[in-house]
Amino acid sequence: MSTLLNSLTTELRRGTLTLAVLSQLRTPQYGYSLVQLLEESGVNIDQSTLYPLLRRLEKQELVTSSWDTSESRPRKYYVLSEYGVEIFLQLKEEWMKNSKQLHGLLTKGEDDELN
Amino acid sequence: MSLIDIYIQEVTRRLPEKSREDIALELRSTIEDMLSDDYSEEEVKAVLEKLGNPATLASGYRDQPMHLIGPRYFDVYVTLLKMILPIAVVISLISMIATYFMNYGGEEAVINVALHIMGEGIWRIIEVSMQVFFWLTLVFAILERTDKGKDQNPLTTSLSKWTPDDLKDISYIPKKKAITKFEVFGGLMWTSIWATLYFYAEHLVGVYRGSETGLEFVVPALNHEVLLRYWPIVVVIIGGEIALSLYKLMKGQWTKSIAIVNMVVQVVGTVVFIVIFSNPDLLHPKFLAYIADFKQLETWAVGGVISIFIISAAIAVFDGFRKAKIS
Secondary structure (H helix, E strand, O other): OOHHHHHHHHHHHHHHHHHHHHHHOOOOEEHHHHHHHHHHOOOOOOHHHHHHHHHHHHHOOOEEEEEEOOOOOOEEEEEEOHHHHHHHHHHHHHHHHHHHHHHHHHHHHHHHHHO | OOHHHHHHHHHHOOOOHHHHHHHHHHHHHHHHHHOOOOOOHHHHHHHHHHHOOHHHHHHHHHOOOOOOOOHHHHHHHHHHHHHHHHHHHHHHHHHHHHHHHHOOOOOOOHHHHHHHHHHHHHHHHHHHHHHHHHHHHHHHHHHHHHOOOOOOOOEOOOOOEOOHHHHHHOOOOOOOOEOOHHHHHHHHHHHHHHHHHHHOHHHHOEEEEEEOOEEEEEEEOEOHHHHHOOHHHHHHHHHHHHHHHHHHHHHOEOOHHHHHHHHHHHHHHHHHHHHHHOOOOOEOHHHHHHOHHHHHHHHHHHHHHHHHHHHHHHHHHHHHHHHHHOO
């Protein structure tokens, strides 16, 4: 992939990352389990972005965190707060709307190309 | 020390003290999650590679910009720099030259004075530029770090968000009408040069001869006493020229009033010049003796200088009105 295409793709993805992470935090997750969950759905995420993002979301009070020390190694679990759920649903709505509009734009172009 | 320990240290040492422990703990547990139960060094390296440069990771955690001045302040920063730098340089140069001449006893050779001023002037310009650059950058770097506003729009020079009303403060200037900063500073420079020549004519204006120690001042061309008799009106003209330059700087474009002021300054300057220059006692007797062989040259030269002066003044006046008329 050319570097330009690469950077444009990264830019496209950047905005969706928060939404992807929020969507998986309705149940408590720790860092690596979240990575695995996302990768299962085919979402590849730069880990050096993910961990700082989790802390930022916590600072914005969208998620809450707690240390679980019952297992062999301590893990920090993150889960959506009430406020987080609220924001997530609105953001999801926004995304659905946007992607529908974009889809419209993109497929209209395809029709023109065919004619 | 394992690679993991060193990696965590490299990340946390870049973070504020209070968040270090928690992040270190979480990072370690994450790294261990990614590794198999009995891992090799190769595996560790692969995992750390995935996490990337510790500096980048740390900057993600720190939530602080990795730049001195970001897009929000950059435009204001550059504008202010361009505005302050020339002003600071000019002020420091003027004060330097003024201080020099206040302590000037008149015993030093002119060429040395010139060299001295030039050398110190260059040094001053570098020094002042560095100071201005440093302090302005420092102020903006601090602003960048303390401004936690969510709004990331670039700011205008008044440090507020841009609105269409800002356009009303800016006058539209056609290129042909514009007065460049270069023109203004050129004007000020010219004024200071001829003013210096006027007040130090007995040391500066005259016949020079090359000698072993550089240029040697042989005979002054002008009779300083006669010349200085006109000092009050000359001071008025200097004031007029400086005022005109500042007026031009403020307006930024030729207007009818600038053209009129320009005309007044030019006409007064020309008349005074002609009066001074046609004074028969003006030329120094020693100088007249020195050029005695070229007697006819004298009248020719005086006439020539006066005509050149009149013509250039007329062109300047006409040009001012022409530019003021352009719409």
